[in-house]
Amino acid sequence: MLVLTRKLGESIAIDDHIKIVVVQIKGKQVRLGIEAPKETKIHREEVYAAIQEQNKEASHVGSDDTKRVASLLKKS
Amino acid sequence: MQIQTTRFGSVTINEKDLISIPEGILGFNDLKKFVILEDPDDLIFAWLQSCDKAHVAFPILEPEMYMSDYKARLNKSDREALGLSEGQESRAFTIVTIPTDATLMTANLKAPIIVNSQKRIAKQVVTQENDHPIKHPIFAELQQRVSKVMANAPSTSPSVSVKINKGKPAEALI
Numbered sequence: 123m124l125v126l127t128r129k130l131g132e133s134i135a136i137d138d139h140i141k142i143v144v145v146q147i148k149g150k151q152v153r154l155g156i157e158a159p160k161e162t163k164i165h166r167e168e169v170y171a172a173i174q175e176q177n178k179e180a181s182h183v184g185s186d187d188t189k190r191v192a193s194l195l196k197k198s
Numbered sequence: 199m200q201i202q203t204t205r206f207g208s209v210t211i212n213e214k215d216l217i218s219i220p221e222g223i224l225g226f227n228d229l230k231k232f233v234i235l236e237d238p239d240d241l242i243f244a245w246l247q248s249c250d251k252a253h254v255a256f257p258i259l260e261p262e263m264y265m266s267d268y269k270a271r272l273n274k275s276d277r278e279a280l281g282l283s284e285g286q287e288s289r290a291f292t293i294v295t296i297p298t299d300a301t302l303m304t305a306n307l308k309a310p311i312i313v314n315s316q317k318r319i320a321k322q323v324v325t326q327e328n329d330h331p332i333k334h335p336i337f338a339e340l341q342q343r344v345s346k347v348m349a350n351a352p353s354t355s356p357s358v359s360v361k362i363n364k365g366k367p368a369e370a371l372i
Contacts, residue, residue: 161273163326172332173309173324174225179295180256180306181226185205187296188243188257191337194300195242195344 204253234359258291264339280314304333
């Protein structure tokens with residue numbers, strides 16, 4: 123992994139069109155500003171972890187569970 | 199060809215029913231070959247079944263089943279990954295999680311499975327929209343629509359799924 127040291131207000135350029143600025147440093151928190159083309163997807167990494175978790179949970183659903191839902195829906 | 203499934207036993211599918219997911223599903227990145235199965239005993243859910251691992255299958259629903267205005271915006275690299283040509287439509291399926299209390303079931307709107315039904319390529323797209331929750335409760339919405347769904351099922355077109363024909367080879371719906 124490339125590691126760079128930046129001060130408040132300084133930035134990093136990635137490729138020609140992506141810029142990441144250190145906007146604020148407060149204790150253990152760093153606020154980053156990101157300028158990138160509209161096409162670029164930017165997510166907190168937790169989003170990917172949460173999706174993985176959700177996929178895992180879904181993969182444990184059995185065919186009895188979905189049928190149970192169908193009968194629950196019909197009943198009410 | 200035959201695929202083995204934990205939930206439905208051995209299922210016969212055609213080569214052309216296969217859906218390739220080159221980037222895999224998040225958390226299951228090594229699985230690339232899937233098929234969408236429809237259980238004739240279950241008119242609501244379809245299953246995104248791995249062709250390589252019998253026990254890996256995800257219950258899926260088209261978002262239209264529980265909401266009318268869902269839109270997953272695809273960017274250029276999504277469209278390229280899916281092999282979608284200019285203006286070509288794709289189909290979206292959401293992965294559903296059903297906890298012990300089924301009324302608390304949720305659909306993942308943040309990361310739908312987008313399918314190019316012509317080329318049979320799919321991708322789990324992480325959408326940029328902030329109003330797409332990973333756990334969107336759907337029971338109440340599904341309930342409101344279920345009578346309509348039951349009346350219309352199982353006619354989805356153009357279909358990308360395979361109906362499980364118990365005892366006989368499965369036929370792809372057209």
